[in-house]
Amino acid sequence: MPEKLHTRFEDSDGDDAGKTAVRPQKKEQVDVADPVIKETREKKNKKRKREETADVKPNTQRVVIRDGEKSRNASSAQESDQKRDVKEVSNGFKSQKHQSKDQKMIRQGKPSSTLREKARALYEIRKKLPIFPHADEIRQQLKKDDVMLLVGETGSGKSTQIPQFLADESWCRPKTVKVTEEDGKQKDVSVGGCIAITQPRRVAAISLARRVADEMGTPLGSSSPASRVGYSVRFDTSTSPSTKVKYLTEGMLLQEMLHDPWLTKYSAVLVDEVHERGVNVDLVLGFLRNIVSGKKEGRGGIPLKVIAMSATADMESLLSFFKEGFDNAQSTGTDGTNASDGALDHQDSERDEKQGQVAVCHIKGRQFPVKTIYTPEPVHDFVDAALKVIFQIHCKEPMPGDILVFLTGQETVEALEYLVNDYAIGMDPALPKVQVLPLFAALPQAAQQRVFQPAPPRTRKIILATNIAETSVTISGIRFVVDCGKAKMKQFRTRLGLDSLLVKPISKSAAIQRKGRAGREAPGQCYRLYTEKDYLTLQETNTPEILRCDLSQAILTMKARGVDDIVDFPFLTRPPREALEKALLQLFNIQALEESGKISSIGLQIAKLPLTAPLGRVLLAAAQNGPNCLLDVIDIISSLSVENIFLNTTSEEKKEEAEKARRDLFRREGDHLTMLATVQAYAAENTDRKAWAERHMVSHRAMQSVMDVRKQLTTQCRQAKLLPDANTCASIANNQPDPVLILKSFLTGFATNTARIVPDGSYRTIVGNQTVAIHPSSVLFGKKVEAIMYNEFVFTNRSYARGVSAVQMDWVGEVLAGQ
DNA sequence: GAGCACTGC
Structure with missing residues (x-):
């Protein structure tokens, strides 16, 4: 894989692709085949460019909430100085000789001199970041307070620098404490030592980790047991036993909480890009508030520092969100200061007064007017x-x-x-x-x-x-x-x-x-x-x-992490009661919850899967129908997890071409079996999958993601003993799919996503009697069948069902009766 | 015969 190797060299040399002096190199970079790598690099280059020109002395004020639009100008003299800096850095580290020496040193577990030199050079750039002069202030604040809210405008350097400011703090060292387990026994547990930084996107987590590893002069992730910086995203985790700073996606942190609800590995969690307000970040903040304002039993009373960072955060609501947590704890006497197991040192008394304080910090970024x-x-x-x-x-x-x-x-x-x-x-x-x-x-x-x-x-x-x-x-x-x-x-x-x-x-x-x-x-x-x-x-x-999405996923996530009563969960924004109830009902309908509202064993199993609740339910139902059915259903679920495996056709001419090319993949049963045929044909192609995809007007990129999901799901199913080992699977892989069994498995999760035909030829939903049309992208478009089941119900200009298969009314009846 | 922003495990 020369391309990948090449990429790594490029990525690790601190280069700035935007400068004229290195233009030819940029061209080379753009030609790399892997679009993901390209994208990551593109972003990183942009980021570096911003970082290296960010040299203005910032204005920092505490507890200031103001127009995030204000911007300032940079002195061009300083700017060119910096560019020179960067150029010197990049020139020193391009040769392959250096790199191989590096690799050798890494294998020996020692940071190489080149890594150190590089870090030293990068330090000059870091010093000029707006956030840099505030290192001490931030450290001091966090000695006192467990929660900090930090507004750092674009280019302030918050995502890369704060973890480095904190990594050597005394509270950031692992401590061994006694923790009382559920069975009443005391156990020695190591708590803390690592800093987590969450990101909403995978590319961001990886490129930030790479950057910070360079700045700290340490190899990245699993490349060396001595590496102090790592990352963890879906399909790609790279950490070492000595990882101190870990970038991870919000979803990954939630996944870790499934096995470690007290986040015992961590001394601090930095939640970045809070202003984007995805569902996962809201859940993460809710769980973190519970930890910081509670007794921290599972951590032996050791505090967890939480820093919520954002570019344009609504600070007032975050501030009252965390303060409310401390207030509630104090009034009910459940706050950390009452912990009397001796795990806390003398700072305890100091903490007592400070309890409930949330530090707020505002750092100007560098933006032109x-x-x-x-x-x-x-x-x-x-x-x-x-x-x-x-x-x-x-x-x-x-x-x-x-x-x-x-x-x-x-x-x-x-x-x-x-x-x-x-x-x-x-x-x-x-x-x-x-x-x-x-x-x-x-x-x-x-x-x-x-x-x-x-x-x-x-x-x-x-x-x-x-x-x-x-x-x-x-x-x-x-x-x-x-x-x-x-x-x-x-x-x-x-x-x-x-x-x-x-x-x-x-x-x-x-x-x-x-x-x-x-x-x-x-x-x-x-x-x-x-x-x-x-x-x-x-x-x-x-x-x-x-407030805008189906909550069943979020509720299952909460229930699986021990939040039995969702009314008590600290929502940053509480969804309307009706939405919560609807989601609870939906989870109950697929047997993920018991009548009491407690999570069922099915629900627990679903929560561990990287799927929506209904799709998770389908997978479990398929497992009941035997490994053959499960493998087929995994293929279908995998393609449902990526947006569209078929290429968009633009012209009339291409449309015909596409139809011809895909004809052998289409199945009259509907989209689910068509996807199955496509995934299986793609997987069976051993010589040139890319060419196969092109021939069939199938997106090769999408299919690569499908294969990633498929692999992840089969691995998980094997671990959960839902599937036999790989050899046994191989022997059943050639069996003909059983459409009835497959579609019935899907109905277990999607019984309410069904519609029957009415005399005028249109479809009406079985629950709710609403009109729904088959989406034109479906293979069943224009077809008339007794009843349909669909994965998505979307309204654009009219109501459409997407991901559609033909089913029989009596199958639907069976599943609905079973509920 | 329609048309669909973006994430994530």
Whole structure:
């Protein structure tokens, strides 16, 4: 794998791909085949660039909540100084000779001199990060307080530096304490020693770990037993026995809590990007609040330090969230200060006074000023308005300076793409050219990558993006942002039991985020296609995901970690009672809960699986139907776990081609068996899977994820003794699938996702009697069968069932009767 | 004959 090797060298040399001096190298990087690696690197390079130019003396004030938009300018002299620094660093560490010496040293378990040199050089850059002067202040605060809320704006260095500030603190050393177990016996347990930093995304966790390992001069993760920095994400964990700083996804931390609810490994948990407010971060914060404000029995009274970090956090609600935890504990006498098992040292008395205090810290980031321009009047057609603004900028503003336009979806992106290209034809030839680049998730990877390539000379890039560009992707060269003020958002409607995808106004913090994209490298401008008055009426922050999604997963997660009564769980934002009840009922219906509301053994098994509750239930039902059925169901579930295994067809011509190519994979029983046929054919292809995928118009990238999930699920099923060993599985692998058994397994988890045909030929849901149409992407589209079962019920322009198979009414009856 | 932002175990 020369490419991977190459990648690693590139990644570890602290290079800055954005500089002219190393341009040729950048080109080489972009050509690497693996899109994931490419993406990670792309991001990291951007990040480095930001970090290395972040040299302004910051303003830090405690307990200040203010407009996160304020930005400051950097002195260009300092900036160029720093670039020189980085160049020296990178030049020293590129040769393969060094690298192999490195590797040898790593094998011996000693940090190599090159690693140390590199760390030393990086230290010069770290010193200039806005957060750096606050190291002592942060350390002092955390000696006193167990909870800290930290607002660090983009580029402040919080995610990389804080773990390093804390790693050598005395409270961060492992301690052996006596813990009373459930059976009443006392046991010696080692508590603490490690710092966890959670991230919402996998790429972020891995690239931060890599960066911090470089800065600390230690090898990364499992490459050496002496490594002090590691990471843990799904499909990829890299830690060592001496890991002190561990980056992990929120989901991974929740998974660890399943086996270790007291997080005994950790002395501190840093929760990063709290403002994104995904469901997992809300759950993590709830569990952490319970630990910090409780007696910490399972930790022998040893405190756990919690730092919630974010770019634009709603600090007031976080502050009252944690304070409420301490207040409740004090009033009921369950707080840590009452622990009398002698595990705490003399600091105990000091802690007593400080109990309930939450430190707040605000650190300015480094952003260039961005001027905001509103439309004087409300706009009724933002595509049209965007077109005008784009050409206004293009005609008026000097080069360089690319334009990033935020739109709502593929449809508006493509409409504007057409208009801009059309308009550009009649443009004054004296003007620079324009290059229009669409960017949305459904776009093939190669097309997405085009936005990262520099524009040809005398050409302005115009990137038309969905909110993929808000968090997931960073593009350099942007000086102008055009923001339509809207986004498509998914909302789960409890009463109807369906997901709706609707165009909605964005929040103020999302608008600020979008605007910030113009000020990464130089002063910029942001054109908002709405009035200032409209801006002021926007919601402050994004609606937390926990208010917008089906809660069954979250509740199962809680119950499996010992929260019996969800009413007592500290929600940062409490979901409406109705939503909680509906989710409880759903879990009860699939036998994940007992009538008392306690989690059942089925529920516990489901909670361990990396699947939604209904899919987990399906897997267990399939296990009851024998290993043959289970293996087939794993294949189907794996493809349901990735968004779309079939490539999107754009043109009419391609559509026919695709249909022909996929004909041998299609099954009349429906989408589930079609997916099974596809996964099995792909897996059976031993020579060139990529070519096979191309021939069948199947996404190779998606199939690679399918294979990852499939492997994870079979491994877990084997550990849970639901599947026999690999050899036995191999011998049954060639058996013909049994469609009835497979579909009946699915009905166990999806009995309420069924509809029957009515005389006019449409389908009505069996529970609720709502009209539902088969989604055009389904192989059953336009077909009429007795009844259908579906995995998803979504509302866009009308109600659609997606992931559809034909079932018989009496099967549905059987399962519903069994409930 | 429709069209779908983004994560995560």
